[in-house]
Amino acid sequence: MQKLSLNQTIQQRLSPQQIQFVKLLQIPTFELAARIEEELEINPALEEGTDMELNDKEKDEFGDEFDDAGDSYDEYDTFNDRELDVESYLHDDYSGYKMQGDGGGGDEEDREIPIATSLSLTDHLTSQLGFLRLNDHDELIGKQLIGSVEADGYIRRSLQAIVNDMAFTQGVYTDVDEIEKVLKKIQTFDPPGIAARDLKECLLLQLERKDSSDINVQYSIRIIDEYFDEFSKKHYDKIQRRLEMSDEEIRDAIKIITKLNPKPGSADEDGTIQYLIPDYILTNNNGKLELTLNSKNAPELRISRSFHEMLDTYDKGDKQNKSVKETVTFIKQKLDSAKWFIDAIKQRQATLMKTMSAILKYQYDFFQEGDETKLRPMILKDIANQIDMDISTVSRVASSKSVQTEFGIYPLKYFFSEGIATDSGEDVSSREVKNILKELIDNEPKRIPLSDEKLEKYLNEKGYNIARRTVAKYREQLNIPVARLRRQL
Numbered sequence: 001m002q003k004l005s006l007n008q009t010i011q012q013r014l015s016p017q018q019i020q021f022v023k024l025l026q027i028p029t030f031e032l033a034a035r036i037e038e039e040l041e042i043n044p045a046l047e048e049g050t051d052m053e054l055n056d057k058e059k060d061e062f063g064d065e066f067d068d069a070g071d072s073y074d075e076y077d078t079f080n081d082r083e084l085d086v087e088s089y090l091h092d093d094y095s096g097y098k099m100q101g102d103g104g105g106g107d108e109e110d111r112e113i114p115i116a117t118s119l120s121l122t123d124h125l126t127s128q129l130g131f132l133r134l135n136d137h138d139e140l141i142g143k144q145l146i147g148s149v150e151a152d153g154y155i156r157r158s159l160q161a162i163v164n165d166m167a168f169t170q171g172v173y174t175d176v177d178e179i180e181k182v183l184k185k186i187q188t189f190d191p192p193g194i195a196a197r198d199l200k201e202c203l204l205l206q207l208e209r210k211d212s213s214d215i216n217v218q219y220s221i222r223i224i225d226e227y228f229d230e231f232s233k234k235h236y237d238k239i240q241r242r243l244e245m246s247d248e249e250i251r252d253a254i255k256i257i258t259k260l261n262p263k264p265g266s267a268d269e270d271g272t273i274q275y276l277i278p279d280y281i282l283t284n285n286n287g288k289l290e291l292t293l294n295s296k297n298a299p300e301l302r303i304s305r306s307f308h309e310m311l312d313t314y315d316k317g318d319k320q321n322k323s324v325k326e327t328v329t330f331i332k333q334k335l336d337s338a339k340w341f342i343d344a345i346k347q348r349q350a351t352l353m354k355t356m357s358a359i360l361k362y363q364y365d366f367f368q369e370g371d372e373t374k375l376r377p378m379i380l381k382d383i384a385n386q387i388d389m390d391i392s393t394v395s396r397v398a399s400s401k402s403v404q405t406e407f408g409i410y411p412l413k414y415f416f417s418e419g420i421a422t423d424s425g426e427d428v429s430s431r432e433v434k435n436i437l438k439e440l441i442d443n444e445p446k447r448i449p450l451s452d453e454k455l456e457k458y459l460n461e462k463g464y465n466i467a468r469r470t471v472a473k474y475r476e477q478l479n480i481p482v483a484r485l486r487r488q489l
Contacts, residue, residue: 153265
């Protein structure tokens, strides 16, 4: 026998504004431009440019269009002014609150957003050229050199040929010395080894960026600079004798060289490559850390004045006319959508800065020196509590964003790790334990590698309270095989 029952449940539903914000928050910087471009194409009420000035009457009618980021996410009606009651035109919710085209149907939220997943090598180098602040003459030389970089990252044309090209095609007169001077600057760009004229120069450019105080790096540079032919023919014994190196030194130096990238362009067949574009820029100004957002995260968007004026025009028309009613509905939708999109962009900027500022404060010692041992154990909840936001929000930021520091570009998830207790009662980052684990394995006897049980013992002797299964987990995360597979003759 069926019975009727009454159950009370609470369901949390995201408003369209919150959905808009969540989608924008989780995309990285290099995808944001494509998302904004799409919104500009589908919404004529949205324009590029700085905030426009409205007179007092317009402000009363249109509301405060540019609320402070983070303060505009309560439900509201933009057009609730006293002169034009849009709701009197409508008898349903169609005036509503839709995004991305304002079309009908429930599939709108599921529509895939086209994103730019790759950046051409030329564009990547050209963007770095802008930071050099060259004069007009040298900038033209720089662009000519970048245009001469082939897909694998090399410049194979002679500098004299480039001089001739500039004279004949652009009317720019220069010489090989000037070309060489600008080339040296371009060779400092990322990726390391770019714009080299041959493999030897490519490898040297990469080695010069490594720690010059490391004796193995010094040997590596000498091998490539002085004995490149012998190295290419693998006459390692001859190199070892001439440089008076030990077996270990020659082995370590060759290992450094073989890990270099012989094709720094690493382009696909279509000549494109995906680069990591940082969302934040962190600079150390005489000991004071200064955090800024990548400028691509702060686009200049505004509401179209013409659309706003159009609403005023139709206010003076026949409010009972069906076409006027439909037009006002369309205008209201587009204006609402444009305002919401601008608010979501601003909220995105505020959330990004708030989250990264908390991470910076938490890992302040690391950002001062770049020393991994200074990283503190930190989980998503630590930052969520600090900025009074949900863990899911912090997760969306951390999983897809990165920060550029003086020590390199780091994904934000790099700074999150669990804590391991020590004998002294302090917590240390699991990353510190992994580094020590890797060091133990690197220095183990190659003929008799250390088992996980022995690694556990050594770590415990160093004061890290860690179990064998945790050692195995960390070893696997470091992509290090078990002891029997590490054995060498």
